[in-house]
Amino acid sequence: MSSASHPTSLFSRNLRKNYPVAVRGEGCWIAADDGRRYLDASGQAAVVSIGHGVPEIGRAMAEQSNQIAFAHTTQFHSAPAEKLASRVLAIAPRNFHDGGRVYFTSGGSEATETALKLVRQYFLETNQPSRYRIISRQQSYHGSTLGAMSVSGNVARRAPYAPMIPEWGHVTPCFCYHCPFGKTFPECNLACADDLEAFLRANDASTVAAFIFEPVVGATLGAVAAVDGYTARIAEICRKRGILLIADEVMSGMGRTGKPFACQHWGLEPDIILTGKGIASGYAPLGAVLVAPRVAEAYEKGTAAFMHGFTYQSHPVSTAAGNAVFDYLEAHKLFDHVTPAGEALRKALSTIESHPHVGQVRGLGLLQAIEFVKDKATREPFPKDAGIAEKIRQAALEKDVLTYPTQGCVDGIRGDHILLAPPFIITPQESQLIAGAIQLALGKVFPT
Numbered sequence: 001m002s003s004a005s006h007p008t009s010l011f012s013r014n015l016r017k018n019y020p021v022a023v024r025g026e027g028c029w030i031a032a033d034d035g036r037r038y039l040d041a042s043g044q045a046a047v048v049s050i051g052h053g054v055p056e057i058g059r060a061m062a063e064q065s066n067q068i069a070f071a072h073t074t075q076f077h078s079a080p081a082e083k084l085a086s087r088v089l090a091i092a093p094r095n096f097h098d099g100g101r102v103y104f105t106s107g108g109s110e111a112t113e114t115a116l117k118l119v120r121q122y123f124l125e126t127n128q129p130s131r132y133r134i135i136s137r138q139q140s141y142h143g144s145t146l147g148a149m150s151v152s153g154n155v156a157r158r159a160p161y162a163p164m165i166p167e168w169g170h171v172t173p174c175f176c177y178h179c180p181f182g183k184t185f186p187e188c189n190l191a192c193a194d195d196l197e198a199f200l201r202a203n204d205a206s207t208v209a210a211f212i213f214e215p216v217v218g219a220t221l222g223a224v225a226a227v228d229g230y231t232a233r234i235a236e237i238c239r240k241r242g243i244l245l246i247a248d249e250v251m252s253g254m255g256r257t258g259k260p261f262a263c264q265h266w267g268l269e270p271d272i273i274l275t276g277k278g279i280a281s282g283y284a285p286l287g288a289v290l291v292a293p294r295v296a297e298a299y300e301k302g303t304a305a306f307m308h309g310f311t312y313q314s315h316p317v318s319t320a321a322g323n324a325v326f327d328y329l330e331a332h333k334l335f336d337h338v339t340p341a342g343e344a345l346r347k348a349l350s351t352i353e354s355h356p357h358v359g360q361v362r363g364l365g366l367l368q369a370i371e372f373v374k375d376k377a378t379r380e381p382f383p384k385d386a387g388i389a390e391k392i393r394q395a396a397l398e399k400d401v402l403t404y405p406t407q408g409c410v411d412g413i414r415g416d417h418i419l420l421a422p423p424f425i426i427t428p429q430e431s432q433l434i435a436g437a438i439q440l441a442l443g444k445v446f447p448t
């Protein structure tokens with residue numbers, strides 16, 4: 001990002017880079033100390049749902065902080081955490097309604113970490129101590145802690161730490177555009193879902209505790225939704241094998257895809273749902289693990305004590321932010337606004353679809369992505385070193401539009417896309433600005 005050079009004491013994401021200081025947020029826009037206003041087309045990594053700078057949220061947080069900012073969860077519960085837990089369960093799939101529980105964390109990685117331990121202890125509580133492995137999918141992302149990385153399939157993010165993380169098994173994702181089996185839906189008969197069954201048959205299913213997946217893969221594949229029938233087949237395999245099913249909705253949950261949780265597009269009822277990001281729209285660090293009654297009941301009948309904890313779990317101020325964001329989503333009917341806003345964004349992006357290097361524009365609701373390919377007919381990706389996604393990001397930035405680039409969607413290394421996940425309040429005019437910036441970026445990165 002071009003900016004005045006700032007001396008910094010922060011251990012930044014990239015120590016060679018200068019970062020402008022974000023000074024004010026307003027709706028879909030961020031103003032920085034470099035004098036520029038940026039259009040936040042990616043919601044800062046699919047976090048910001050209600051928009052930046054909503055004063056009610058800060059007021060609710062201040063009020064809670066003045067009343068009681070912190071009370072340790074070994075000794076107290078707090079009213080905002082109780083309230084948010086029941087609200088989140090009420091919008092979750094039906095199987096969470098009667099007796100579900102919520103474990104609040106400070107973000108998505110902690111939610112994944114919590115779920116991994118929660119399922120392990122579930123099998124101890126139910127007298128099945130052989131079960132501990134958690135199977136996941138290639139090209140997925142479940143967080144940056146060592147536990148979360150062990151289930152992540154994002155090759156680049158795992159690579160440096162490979163010696164430190166266990167490998168429990170990764171099966172193929174459901175990704176028709178680059179089908180790992182070279183098949184076409186629906187004639188494929190969901191070969192990707194059956195890959196889980198094949199893996200379990202070949203790899204001692206009696207040691208498997210859970211399967212974790214993103215119903216709509218966010219960062220790594222770039223807004224790839226499961227096809228019809230996939231989640232039902234996966235659920236059936238898990239049920240048959242006595243394996244718990246975890247839906248990671250850290251990115252796709254809390255309305256981002258047009259339903260409160262993406263798994264509701266297919267009527268899926270997982271045992272555990274992880275969410276984060278949009279749950280407090282970036283106003284406070286917050287994540288959540290939704291636990292279905294049958295899992296909670298195993299604990300109730302067993303030791304009742306989960307051997308896990310964070311000092312800041314269920315934080316009163318963070319959950320107060322979550323409630324204020326929830327109030328705002330409801331008052332402004334923003335859950336219902338995502339689908340039409342997503343359609344407007346998609347329509348705006350239709351102008352770039354014919355570009356010879358735009359392979360696919362895809363996604364659900366306001367979780368969308370554009371994949372760039374070297375050859376549109378064969379869907380061949382660019383070599384990694386060409387750095388296309390990053391070049392597009394930089395070129396769009398010249399028009400003050402912020403996007404989220406990633407590589408690796410095809411095979412973990414190759415494949416370039418940018419993710420678009422703007423706040424739910426994005427207007428059709430702002431969507432036009434996003435599409436215009438990407439069109440210009442395409443012209444710059446691929447001059448004719």
Ligand SMILES: Cc1ncc(COP(=O)(O)O)c(C=O)c1O
Pocket residue numbers: 045107108109110112141142143144214218219248249250251252276277287
């Ligand atoms: C699907 C998914 N799970 C987990 C995480 C980790 O969340 P956090 O970065 O809040 O720790 C992310 C973050 O991008 C994510 O997209």
